[in-house]
Amino acid sequence: MRKKTQQKSYFKRVTLFLTLTLSVGFLTTSCSKEEEVTPQHDLPLGAAYVTDSTYDASSHMKVYNFVYPSVDPAGEPIMLSGTITLGDDVSRQTPAKGLILYNHFTIYRADQCPSRGELSTQKIALGYGLITISPDYYGFGATEHHHQAYCLSLYNARTSIDALLAAKLLLAQLGYSWNNVLFNAGYSQGGQTTMAVVRLVAEQYPDIDITYSFAGAGSYDLPETYRQFVNLTIAGMPSTVISVLLSYNEFMNLGGQREEMFLEPVLSHIDDWILSKRFTREEIDTKVGSLTISDYLTPTMLDTTTALSVRFMEALDRDNLCHGWTPRGDEHILLFHSSQDITVPAINSQKMYDFLTSHGVQDVDLQIRDIAASASNPAHENASIAFVLQVLTKMREILADK
Numbered sequence: 001m002r003k004k005t006q007q008k009s010y011f012k013r014v015t016l017f018l019t020l021t022l023s024v025g026f027l028t029t030s031c032s033k034e035e036e037v038t039p040q041h042d043l044p045l046g047a048a049y050v051t052d053s054t055y056d057a058s059s060h061m062k063v064y065n066f067v068y069p070s071v072d073p074a075g076e077p078i079m080l081s082g083t084i085t086l087g088d089d090v091s092r093q094t095p096a097k098g099l100i101l102y103n104h105f106t107i108y109r110a111d112q113c114p115s116r117g118e119l120s121t122q123k124i125a126l127g128y129g130l131i132t133i134s135p136d137y138y139g140f141g142a143t144e145h146h147h148q149a150y151c152l153s154l155y156n157a158r159t160s161i162d163a164l165l166a167a168k169l170l171l172a173q174l175g176y177s178w179n180n181v182l183f184n185a186g187y188s189q190g191g192q193t194t195m196a197v198v199r200l201v202a203e204q205y206p207d208i209d210i211t212y213s214f215a216g217a218g219s220y221d222l223p224e225t226y227r228q229f230v231n232l233t234i235a236g237m238p239s240t241v242i243s244v245l246l247s248y249n250e251f252m253n254l255g256g257q258r259e260e261m262f263l264e265p266v267l268s269h270i271d272d273w274i275l276s277k278r279f280t281r282e283e284i285d286t287k288v289g290s291l292t293i294s295d296y297l298t299p300t301m302l303d304t305t306t307a308l309s310v311r312f313m314e315a316l317d318r319d320n321l322c323h324g325w326t327p328r329g330d331e332h333i334l335l336f337h338s339s340q341d342i343t344v345p346a347i348n349s350q351k352m353y354d355f356l357t358s359h360g361v362q363d364v365d366l367q368i369r370d371i372a373a374s375a376s377n378p379a380h381e382n383a384s385i386a387f388v389l390q391v392l393t394k395m396r397e398i399l400a401d402k
Helices: 010-022 120-124 153-174 189-204 222-232 238-251 266-275 281-288 307-318 347-358 379-400
Strands: 049-056 061-071 077-087 098-103 130-135 182-187 212-216 332-338 363-369
Touching: 049 153, 061 153, 077 120, 077 153, 098 153, 098 189, 130 153, 153 189, 182 189, 182 379, 189 212, 189 332, 212 379, 222 238, 222 307, 222 347, 238 266, 238 281, 238 307, 266 281, 332 347, 332 379, 347 363, 363 379
Parallel strands: 098 130, 098 182, 182 212, 212 332, 332 363
Antiparallel strands: 049 061, 061 077, 077 130
Protein backbone atom coordinates (compact mmCIF):
# COMPACT_ATOMS: atom_id res chain seq x y z
CA MET A 1 0.00 0.00 0.00
CA ARG A 2 1.42 3.36 -1.02
CA LYS A 3 1.70 6.05 1.58
CA LYS A 4 -0.73 8.85 0.89
CA THR A 5 0.87 12.21 0.35
CA GLN A 6 -0.47 15.72 0.06
CA GLN A 7 2.77 17.04 -1.34
CA LYS A 8 3.00 18.58 -4.78
CA SER A 9 4.31 16.54 -7.71
CA TYR A 10 7.80 15.21 -7.09
CA PHE A 11 8.92 16.18 -10.59
CA LYS A 12 7.71 19.72 -9.95
CA ARG A 13 9.60 19.87 -6.66
CA VAL A 14 12.76 18.63 -8.39
CA THR A 15 12.55 21.14 -11.20
CA LEU A 16 11.77 24.04 -8.88
CA PHE A 17 14.75 23.07 -6.74
CA LEU A 18 17.05 22.86 -9.74
CA THR A 19 15.74 26.14 -11.09
CA LEU A 20 16.74 27.87 -7.88
CA THR A 21 20.09 26.14 -7.40
CA LEU A 22 21.35 25.87 -10.96
CA SER A 23 20.11 29.06 -12.56
CA VAL A 24 21.70 31.37 -10.01
CA GLY A 25 24.45 33.28 -11.75
CA PHE A 26 23.10 32.55 -15.22
CA LEU A 27 19.98 34.72 -15.27
CA THR A 28 20.37 38.31 -16.35
CA THR A 29 19.17 41.02 -14.04
CA SER A 30 17.30 43.12 -16.57
CA CYS A 31 13.53 42.86 -16.47
CA SER A 32 12.36 44.80 -19.52
CA LYS A 33 9.03 43.46 -20.69
CA GLU A 34 8.52 42.83 -24.39
CA GLU A 35 5.37 44.02 -26.06
CA GLU A 36 2.39 41.70 -25.91
CA VAL A 37 1.36 39.79 -29.02
CA THR A 38 -2.17 40.17 -30.27
CA PRO A 39 -3.57 36.73 -31.09
CA GLN A 40 -4.17 36.27 -34.81
CA HIS A 41 -7.46 34.55 -35.52
CA ASP A 42 -7.88 35.68 -39.14
CA LEU A 43 -5.26 33.34 -40.58
CA PRO A 44 -6.07 30.57 -43.07
CA LEU A 45 -7.56 27.44 -41.54
CA GLY A 46 -4.77 25.20 -40.30
CA ALA A 47 -2.11 27.91 -39.88
CA ALA A 48 -0.16 28.07 -36.62
CA TYR A 49 -0.63 31.18 -34.50
CA VAL A 50 0.21 32.58 -31.09
CA THR A 51 -2.80 32.52 -28.77
CA ASP A 52 -1.34 34.64 -25.97
CA SER A 53 1.92 35.86 -24.51
CA THR A 54 2.93 36.64 -20.95
CA TYR A 55 5.99 37.62 -19.02
CA ASP A 56 6.96 35.90 -15.76
CA ALA A 57 8.85 38.64 -13.94
CA SER A 58 9.93 36.37 -11.08
CA SER A 59 11.63 33.97 -13.51
CA HIS A 60 12.61 36.52 -16.17
CA MET A 61 10.82 34.35 -18.71
CA LYS A 62 8.78 35.23 -21.78
CA VAL A 63 6.01 32.74 -22.60
CA TYR A 64 4.21 32.34 -25.93
CA ASN A 65 1.35 29.86 -26.13
CA PHE A 66 0.50 28.72 -29.65
CA VAL A 67 -1.63 26.30 -31.63
CA TYR A 68 -0.42 24.45 -34.69
CA PRO A 69 -1.68 22.03 -37.33
CA SER A 70 -1.05 18.34 -36.84
CA VAL A 71 -3.10 15.14 -36.91
CA ASP A 72 -5.01 13.17 -34.31
CA PRO A 73 -4.16 9.51 -33.58
CA ALA A 74 -6.46 8.45 -36.45
CA GLY A 75 -4.56 10.68 -38.88
CA GLU A 76 -7.24 13.34 -39.18
CA PRO A 77 -6.23 17.04 -39.25
CA ILE A 78 -6.39 18.79 -35.89
CA MET A 79 -4.99 21.83 -34.13
CA LEU A 80 -2.75 21.04 -31.16
CA SER A 81 -1.18 23.39 -28.64
CA GLY A 82 2.21 24.10 -27.15
CA THR A 83 4.40 26.71 -25.51
CA ILE A 84 7.55 28.64 -26.37
CA THR A 85 9.68 30.02 -23.54
CA LEU A 86 12.80 32.20 -23.50
CA GLY A 87 14.74 34.17 -20.92
CA ASP A 88 15.90 37.76 -20.80
CA ASP A 89 19.19 36.76 -22.41
CA VAL A 90 17.32 36.18 -25.69
CA SER A 91 15.68 39.06 -27.53
CA ARG A 92 14.92 40.20 -31.03
CA GLN A 93 18.33 41.86 -31.00
CA THR A 94 20.17 38.96 -29.33
CA PRO A 95 19.95 35.60 -31.14
CA ALA A 96 19.34 32.50 -29.06
CA LYS A 97 22.15 29.99 -28.82
CA GLY A 98 19.75 27.30 -29.97
CA LEU A 99 16.44 25.52 -29.47
CA ILE A 100 15.26 22.80 -27.10
CA LEU A 101 12.42 20.48 -28.08
CA TYR A 102 11.18 19.49 -24.63
CA ASN A 103 8.95 16.40 -24.41
CA HIS A 104 7.18 16.40 -21.06
CA PHE A 105 6.86 13.47 -18.66
CA THR A 106 3.65 11.72 -17.59
CA ILE A 107 0.86 14.06 -16.52
CA TYR A 108 -2.82 13.51 -15.80
CA ARG A 109 -4.31 16.70 -14.40
CA ALA A 110 -5.36 19.17 -17.07
CA ASP A 111 -3.41 22.11 -15.65
CA GLN A 112 -0.10 20.20 -15.68
CA CYS A 113 0.54 20.75 -19.40
CA PRO A 114 2.84 23.56 -20.64
CA SER A 115 0.16 25.79 -22.15
CA ARG A 116 -1.80 25.69 -18.90
CA GLY A 117 1.19 27.08 -17.01
CA GLU A 118 3.25 24.11 -15.78
CA LEU A 119 6.67 25.41 -16.85
CA SER A 120 8.96 24.50 -13.95
CA THR A 121 11.14 22.29 -16.17
CA GLN A 122 11.43 24.99 -18.81
CA LYS A 123 12.76 27.41 -16.18
CA ILE A 124 15.82 25.20 -15.73
CA ALA A 125 17.03 26.12 -19.22
CA LEU A 126 16.90 29.85 -18.50
CA GLY A 127 20.29 31.52 -18.62
CA TYR A 128 21.64 29.12 -21.25
CA GLY A 129 20.52 31.41 -24.06
CA LEU A 130 18.11 28.82 -25.41
CA ILE A 131 14.50 28.87 -26.59
CA THR A 132 12.38 25.97 -25.36
CA ILE A 133 9.52 24.52 -27.43
CA SER A 134 7.11 22.34 -25.47
CA PRO A 135 4.17 20.48 -27.04
CA ASP A 136 1.18 19.69 -24.80
CA TYR A 137 0.53 16.32 -26.56
CA TYR A 138 -2.86 15.14 -27.75
CA GLY A 139 -5.31 15.14 -24.85
CA PHE A 140 -4.08 18.32 -23.18
CA GLY A 141 -4.30 22.04 -23.89
CA ALA A 142 -6.33 22.61 -27.05
CA THR A 143 -7.43 18.95 -27.06
CA GLU A 144 -8.05 18.63 -23.33
CA HIS A 145 -11.51 17.13 -23.91
CA HIS A 146 -9.98 14.12 -25.72
CA HIS A 147 -8.51 10.91 -24.32
CA GLN A 148 -4.74 11.47 -23.99
CA ALA A 149 -2.57 9.49 -26.42
CA TYR A 150 -0.47 8.11 -23.61
CA CYS A 151 2.80 6.45 -24.63
CA LEU A 152 1.89 6.22 -28.32
CA SER A 153 5.52 6.91 -29.08
CA LEU A 154 5.50 7.41 -32.84
CA TYR A 155 2.33 9.46 -32.76
CA ASN A 156 3.58 11.71 -29.95
CA ALA A 157 6.85 12.17 -31.81
CA ARG A 158 4.95 13.34 -34.87
CA THR A 159 3.10 15.95 -32.80
CA SER A 160 6.38 17.07 -31.20
CA ILE A 161 8.07 17.52 -34.56
CA ASP A 162 5.03 19.41 -35.86
CA ALA A 163 5.28 21.69 -32.81
CA LEU A 164 8.97 22.28 -33.50
CA LEU A 165 8.40 23.18 -37.15
CA ALA A 166 5.46 25.45 -36.35
CA ALA A 167 7.31 27.18 -33.50
CA LYS A 168 10.29 27.93 -35.72
CA LEU A 169 8.02 29.66 -38.21
CA LEU A 170 6.28 31.64 -35.47
CA LEU A 171 9.56 32.65 -33.85
CA ALA A 172 10.85 33.95 -37.18
CA GLN A 173 7.62 35.90 -37.67
CA LEU A 174 8.03 37.37 -34.18
CA GLY A 175 11.52 38.57 -35.10
CA TYR A 176 13.67 36.05 -33.21
CA SER A 177 16.70 34.22 -34.55
CA TRP A 178 18.87 31.41 -33.20
CA ASN A 179 22.05 29.53 -33.83
CA ASN A 180 22.09 26.12 -35.45
CA VAL A 181 21.76 24.07 -32.23
CA LEU A 182 18.80 21.80 -31.51
CA PHE A 183 18.47 19.77 -28.33
CA ASN A 184 15.83 17.05 -28.03
CA ALA A 185 15.06 16.06 -24.46
CA GLY A 186 12.62 14.31 -22.15
CA TYR A 187 12.28 12.00 -19.16
CA SER A 188 9.93 9.06 -18.59
CA GLN A 189 7.13 9.38 -21.16
CA GLY A 190 9.16 12.30 -22.46
CA GLY A 191 12.20 10.03 -22.79
CA GLN A 192 10.18 7.65 -24.92
CA THR A 193 8.95 10.54 -27.07
CA THR A 194 12.52 11.86 -27.38
CA MET A 195 13.75 8.59 -28.89
CA ALA A 196 10.67 8.38 -31.10
CA VAL A 197 11.58 11.84 -32.41
CA VAL A 198 15.05 10.50 -33.22
CA ARG A 199 13.42 7.66 -35.13
CA LEU A 200 11.00 9.83 -37.12
CA VAL A 201 13.72 12.34 -37.96
CA ALA A 202 15.83 9.48 -39.35
CA GLU A 203 12.89 8.14 -41.35
CA GLN A 204 11.08 11.25 -42.57
CA TYR A 205 12.87 14.54 -41.83
CA PRO A 206 16.29 14.71 -43.51
CA ASP A 207 16.42 18.50 -43.08
CA ILE A 208 16.22 18.33 -39.28
CA ASP A 209 19.59 18.07 -37.58
CA ILE A 210 19.44 17.27 -33.88
CA THR A 211 22.60 18.37 -32.08
CA TYR A 212 22.03 16.08 -29.09
CA SER A 213 19.16 13.98 -27.70
CA PHE A 214 18.74 13.38 -23.98
CA ALA A 215 16.44 10.46 -23.19
CA GLY A 216 15.82 9.53 -19.57
CA ALA A 217 14.05 6.38 -18.35
CA GLY A 218 11.73 5.91 -21.31
CA SER A 219 9.67 2.84 -22.28
CA TYR A 220 11.44 2.24 -25.58
CA ASP A 221 10.44 -1.43 -25.68
CA LEU A 222 6.87 -1.57 -24.37
CA PRO A 223 6.34 -5.34 -24.81
CA GLU A 224 9.47 -6.03 -22.76
CA THR A 225 8.31 -3.52 -20.16
CA TYR A 226 5.00 -5.33 -19.86
CA ARG A 227 6.71 -8.70 -19.54
CA GLN A 228 8.91 -7.28 -16.81
CA PHE A 229 5.87 -6.14 -14.85
CA VAL A 230 4.26 -9.56 -15.15
CA ASN A 231 7.44 -11.30 -14.03
CA LEU A 232 8.15 -8.90 -11.17
CA THR A 233 4.44 -8.74 -10.21
CA ILE A 234 4.81 -5.06 -9.32
CA ALA A 235 4.97 -1.69 -11.09
CA GLY A 236 6.20 1.47 -9.43
CA MET A 237 3.40 3.68 -10.77
CA PRO A 238 0.14 1.76 -11.30
CA SER A 239 -1.48 4.70 -13.10
CA THR A 240 0.99 4.41 -15.95
CA VAL A 241 0.29 0.70 -16.52
CA ILE A 242 -3.44 1.34 -16.52
CA SER A 243 -3.05 4.34 -18.84
CA VAL A 244 -0.94 2.46 -21.39
CA LEU A 245 -3.61 -0.23 -21.63
CA LEU A 246 -6.41 2.33 -21.92
CA SER A 247 -4.54 4.32 -24.55
CA TYR A 248 -3.63 1.40 -26.80
CA ASN A 249 -7.09 -0.10 -26.46
CA GLU A 250 -8.63 3.24 -27.43
CA PHE A 251 -6.42 4.25 -30.32
CA MET A 252 -5.37 0.85 -31.69
CA ASN A 253 -8.98 -0.42 -31.65
CA LEU A 254 -8.07 -3.57 -29.73
CA GLY A 255 -11.61 -4.20 -28.56
CA GLY A 256 -10.84 -4.90 -24.93
CA GLN A 257 -13.72 -4.49 -22.50
CA ARG A 258 -12.81 -2.80 -19.25
CA GLU A 259 -14.11 -5.70 -17.18
CA GLU A 260 -11.74 -7.99 -19.11
CA MET A 261 -8.81 -5.77 -18.21
CA PHE A 262 -9.28 -4.26 -14.75
CA LEU A 263 -10.35 -5.27 -11.25
CA GLU A 264 -12.17 -3.22 -8.65
CA PRO A 265 -11.86 -0.57 -7.43
CA VAL A 266 -10.06 0.61 -10.58
CA LEU A 267 -12.75 -0.81 -12.89
CA SER A 268 -15.48 1.45 -11.52
CA HIS A 269 -13.31 4.56 -11.28
CA ILE A 270 -11.43 4.79 -14.58
CA ASP A 271 -13.45 7.73 -15.85
CA ASP A 272 -13.30 9.58 -12.54
CA TRP A 273 -9.73 8.88 -11.46
CA ILE A 274 -7.83 8.76 -14.75
CA LEU A 275 -9.80 10.11 -17.70
CA SER A 276 -11.33 13.10 -15.92
CA LYS A 277 -7.97 14.92 -15.81
CA ARG A 278 -8.79 16.09 -12.28
CA PHE A 279 -6.00 14.26 -10.43
CA THR A 280 -2.21 14.09 -10.49
CA ARG A 281 -0.28 10.89 -11.02
CA GLU A 282 0.49 10.68 -7.29
CA GLU A 283 -3.17 11.08 -6.39
CA ILE A 284 -4.25 8.39 -8.85
CA ASP A 285 -1.64 5.93 -7.59
CA THR A 286 -2.81 6.54 -4.04
CA LYS A 287 -6.40 5.80 -5.09
CA VAL A 288 -5.33 2.56 -6.80
CA GLY A 289 -3.72 1.68 -3.50
CA SER A 290 -1.26 -1.05 -4.48
CA LEU A 291 1.92 -1.59 -6.49
CA THR A 292 1.02 -5.25 -7.06
CA ILE A 293 -0.39 -5.48 -10.57
CA SER A 294 -2.60 -8.50 -9.78
CA ASP A 295 -4.51 -6.18 -7.43
CA TYR A 296 -5.82 -4.12 -10.35
CA LEU A 297 -5.28 -6.15 -13.58
CA THR A 298 -7.30 -9.25 -14.41
CA PRO A 299 -5.76 -12.72 -14.82
CA THR A 300 -6.55 -12.34 -18.53
CA MET A 301 -4.18 -9.38 -18.79
CA LEU A 302 -1.49 -11.03 -16.67
CA ASP A 303 -1.43 -14.16 -18.83
CA THR A 304 0.43 -13.08 -21.97
CA THR A 305 -0.90 -16.10 -23.90
CA THR A 306 -4.58 -15.10 -23.82
CA ALA A 307 -6.11 -13.75 -27.02
CA LEU A 308 -6.61 -10.28 -25.52
CA SER A 309 -3.07 -10.07 -24.14
CA VAL A 310 -1.64 -11.22 -27.46
CA ARG A 311 -3.50 -8.40 -29.23
CA PHE A 312 -2.07 -5.91 -26.77
CA MET A 313 1.47 -7.26 -27.08
CA GLU A 314 1.29 -7.10 -30.88
CA ALA A 315 0.06 -3.50 -30.73
CA LEU A 316 2.77 -2.52 -28.27
CA ASP A 317 5.37 -4.15 -30.49
CA ARG A 318 4.26 -2.11 -33.50
CA ASP A 319 5.31 0.94 -31.46
CA ASN A 320 8.59 -0.65 -30.32
CA LEU A 321 11.52 1.73 -30.76
CA CYS A 322 14.14 -1.02 -30.36
CA HIS A 323 13.61 -2.56 -33.80
CA GLY A 324 12.13 -1.87 -37.22
CA TRP A 325 14.03 1.26 -38.25
CA THR A 326 17.46 2.39 -39.34
CA PRO A 327 19.21 5.24 -37.49
CA ARG A 328 21.12 7.80 -39.54
CA GLY A 329 24.33 6.84 -37.78
CA ASP A 330 25.30 10.41 -36.87
CA GLU A 331 23.02 10.68 -33.83
CA HIS A 332 24.38 11.97 -30.50
CA ILE A 333 22.40 10.49 -27.61
CA LEU A 334 22.40 10.20 -23.82
CA LEU A 335 20.40 7.26 -22.42
CA PHE A 336 19.92 7.53 -18.67
CA HIS A 337 18.25 5.14 -16.20
CA SER A 338 18.24 3.89 -12.64
CA SER A 339 19.10 0.22 -12.26
CA GLN A 340 16.48 0.04 -9.50
CA ASP A 341 13.65 1.52 -11.54
CA ILE A 342 10.47 -0.57 -11.21
CA THR A 343 8.35 2.03 -13.00
CA VAL A 344 10.19 1.78 -16.32
CA PRO A 345 12.74 -1.05 -16.01
CA ALA A 346 16.31 -0.20 -17.00
CA ILE A 347 16.33 -2.97 -19.61
CA ASN A 348 14.63 -0.39 -21.85
CA SER A 349 17.76 1.77 -22.01
CA GLN A 350 20.02 -1.26 -22.38
CA LYS A 351 17.98 -2.57 -25.32
CA MET A 352 17.89 0.89 -26.89
CA TYR A 353 21.65 1.15 -26.56
CA ASP A 354 22.18 -2.31 -28.06
CA PHE A 355 19.93 -1.48 -30.99
CA LEU A 356 21.59 1.87 -31.75
CA THR A 357 25.17 0.61 -31.50
CA SER A 358 24.37 -2.47 -33.59
CA HIS A 359 23.24 -0.07 -36.32
CA GLY A 360 26.45 1.93 -36.30
CA VAL A 361 25.58 4.86 -34.04
CA GLN A 362 28.91 5.80 -32.48
CA ASP A 363 27.98 8.51 -29.98
CA VAL A 364 25.61 6.85 -27.51
CA ASP A 365 26.29 7.47 -23.83
CA LEU A 366 24.51 4.81 -21.75
CA GLN A 367 24.34 5.64 -18.05
CA ILE A 368 22.57 3.16 -15.81
CA ARG A 369 23.05 4.42 -12.27
CA ASP A 370 22.41 2.68 -8.97
CA ILE A 371 19.83 5.20 -7.75
CA ALA A 372 17.50 3.78 -5.14
CA ALA A 373 13.98 4.56 -4.09
CA SER A 374 13.50 6.67 -0.99
CA ALA A 375 10.85 6.48 1.71
CA SER A 376 8.46 8.64 -0.27
CA ASN A 377 9.58 8.43 -3.92
CA PRO A 378 10.30 5.65 -6.44
CA ALA A 379 13.75 5.25 -7.97
CA HIS A 380 12.23 6.41 -11.27
CA GLU A 381 11.60 9.84 -9.82
CA ASN A 382 14.77 10.07 -7.75
CA ALA A 383 16.85 9.40 -10.88
CA SER A 384 15.31 12.41 -12.63
CA ILE A 385 17.53 14.73 -10.55
CA ALA A 386 20.73 13.09 -11.76
CA PHE A 387 19.38 13.06 -15.30
CA VAL A 388 18.67 16.80 -15.31
CA LEU A 389 22.14 17.51 -13.95
CA GLN A 390 23.69 15.43 -16.74
CA VAL A 391 21.63 17.24 -19.35
CA LEU A 392 22.63 20.68 -18.07
CA THR A 393 26.30 19.73 -17.91
CA LYS A 394 26.31 18.35 -21.45
CA MET A 395 24.39 21.29 -22.87
CA ARG A 396 26.85 23.69 -21.29
CA GLU A 397 29.77 21.77 -22.83
CA ILE A 398 28.19 21.78 -26.28
CA LEU A 399 27.28 25.46 -26.18
CA ALA A 400 30.81 26.39 -25.01
CA ASP A 401 32.21 24.84 -28.18
CA LYS A 402 29.87 26.74 -30.50
